[in-house]
Amino acid sequence: MSTSNHIVIIGTGIAGLSAAQGVREVDPEVRITLIGEDCYPPYDRTHLSKQMLKPEARLEASSLMESEWFDQNDIQLILNTRIEYIDTAAQSISTSVGETIQYDALVLALGTRARQLPASLGQIESTRIHTLRSAEDALRLQGALDDSKRLVIVGAGLIGLEVAAAARARGITVDVIEAGSRILQRSCDPYTADRIASLHAENGVKLHLGQSIESVSESAQGSVTLHMSDGTALEADLMVVGIGVIPNTDLAESAGIAVDNGVVVDGFGRTNVLNVYAAGDGASLPIQGQNCLTRLETWRHAQDHGRCVGMNAAGQQTEYKAHASFWSDQYENRIQGVGLIYDEIASTLVRLYESGAHVSFLLDQDRVLKAVLGIDAAKDVNAMGKLVGQVLSVSDHELKDEHQPLVPIVKKLLKKVS
Ligand SMILES: Cc1cc2nc3c(=O)[nH]c(=O)nc-3n(C[C@H](O)[C@H](O)[C@H](O)COP(=O)(O)OP(=O)(O)OC[C@H]3O[C@@H](n4cnc5c(N)ncnc54)[C@H](O)[C@@H]3O)c2cc1C
The missing domain is CATH 3.30.390.30 (FAD/NAD-linked reductase, C-terminal dimerisation domain)
Known part of the structure; x- marks a missing residue:
């Protein structure tokens, strides 16, 4: 049973939602507030580059909880609200509309945001250039795909390649540009990556490996042109940038909470500040077998970590055992991995x-x-x-x-x- 009266969780992604579930499992009484800037109730982010890019796909189908669940579990869900400040001495948070909320325990489940192209490349503010992290991004991209014949994707990571597969299913011409000498360098071994590259080639995707971008421009006719390091240019109706993510740490940093490529936590999800915890994609944590703090960017981890940290915020003392695993769906194929591949x-x-x-x-x-x-x-x-x-x-x-x-x-x- 918790010694806290009010547990506040910031971030309505899977880590935040699972933290709320974890708290409720431990304590049927404690007051829980789940608050975040997203304007949609918690949804399955992994669908955004898969199911949600099909024509006519609806976000409701990716909802993680029936709306009644929050009432049934006495969890106050506050959407569309950005948290601007944490006062760790007063144990309160301030929202973008000037409201102050007191907490007895706080869980930061802030996740990450998509990395953007550097402004030095040119017209990167174009409405034809997309990144994919939120439901709003996916809805915007879904609509844009309806009107496009040629797509260029920057970055041959899992998200870029899932978008490539979704676009090919719609008959759109797809070019993928990758700075590395092979695709999926961070997530797959060379053999698996080569097989996935063949899969894309068989499906008509053109991969440009070892190419960096020199500049981006938009034409008056309504297309984007991307100039590559080998001197060639690619023109497209639409561009998707999938070059990784940046952890959302500003809120923690400004509150004096330790940050190291993510909010630093111990094996129980505790930060260096009393009664403040962190979980999910945005947290850097100790992982067995790794000699430095590690940040994982996968669904299963965010879910398990969120639940464990929520339970700890409610008074339990459970050490988290990280499960590093991912999956990806491309064409009719399921790609899966367990373990970390950055080691020797x-x-x-x-x-x-x-x-x-x-x-x-x-x-x-x-x-x-x-x-x-x-x-x-x-x-x-x-x-x-x-x-x-x-x-x-x-x-x-x-x-x-x-x-x-x-x-x-x-x-x-x-x-x-x-
Ligand atoms: C398109 C896409 C496809 C994916 N596919 C797969 C897959 O197939 N398999 C897999 O294993 N993983 C996949 N992932 C990764 C997986 O979705 C993430 O690991 C998981 O969603 C992380 O959950 P999280 O709750 O930690 O963070 P997030 O989902 O990023 O949630 C964090 C939330 O906090 C909010 N927030 C941040 N700062 C503030 C603030 N100051 N105030 C209020 N709210 C704030 C954010 O807006 C966001 O809603 C995919 C990710 C994407 C984007």
Whole structure:
């Protein structure tokens, strides 16, 4: 049971919503306020680059909770309200309309915002140039896709490539420009990334690798032109910029809360300021096996972290065990990964099925499984995901041989470590 009377959660994304759920699980009585600048009730952000880009798709279908849920759980939901200031001494927050709200415990679930192109590139304020983070962005992009024949995407990360797949399904010509020498450098191993690149090529997407942007301009005829470093230019009706995100830390920083590429928290979600917690994409946290604070940008983490931190804000003391996993849907394919791939990977083993599905096992020099990724191999990735961080005492042959089912191998290995 909580010792707090009023728990305030800022941010109505999945981390904020899950924090509210976590608080309520622990304490049926405590007053909960969930407040954020988004003008729509909590929705599934992962749909924004997938389902929501289909013609006629409606945001209501991506809603995370029935509207009655908030009343039933006695959670006050305040939308369309930006928090401008936190007074940690007075334990209060100030809204953009000048209201002050007192808290006994505060959870910051502030997430991230899309990184924009630098202004030095030219006409980046054009209405033809989009980023994709909020429901409003998705609705705007959905409408713009209706009227476009040519799309250029800057950045071959997961969001850019999901937008590419959605646009191809509408018959739109798609060019993707990527500064790196391959796609998906931050999220996938080279084998998986190459297969995804082939998938896009087969579907008619033109990938321009190793290209930076020299300038952007808008023509009077209503198109945008992007000049690439190799001297060529691409003209399009529409441009989507998918070059990563920036954590929303200004609010915390101005309140004296420690920030390091995200709001710094310990394993319980506590910041350096008493009674202030942080969760989700916007929090930098200790993760087992990593020697520095890490910020994860995935749905499952934001959900689990939010719930755990909400429970702790309500008086529980549960240490968070991070689950680094992601998925992405492109064309008819599901891409999945468990584990972090920024560590030194000594070898990658691949199991390729006749169906075209595959699993990549990323091992370090001591044969510890650092990550497992796959395309259309959900059962294997989920099973092997349980072994991430463990030494894999099976032969390469067993891992690679598609005729030896992985689930029993995983069960055997799990028995060994327990
Ligand atoms: C288009 C898209 C597709 C994605 N697809 C996948 C996927 O397939 N798989 C996957 O694992 N992950 C995916 N992700 C990532 C996943 O959606 C995020 O990890 C998750 O939404 C993070 O949740 P969060 O609550 O921490 O942050 P957010 O969802 O960013 O929520 C933070 C909220 O806080 C609000 N806020 C910030 N500052 C203030 C303030 N001062 N006052 C009031 N409110 C404030 C923001 O407006 C926002 O509503 C995708 C993300 C995007 C954008």
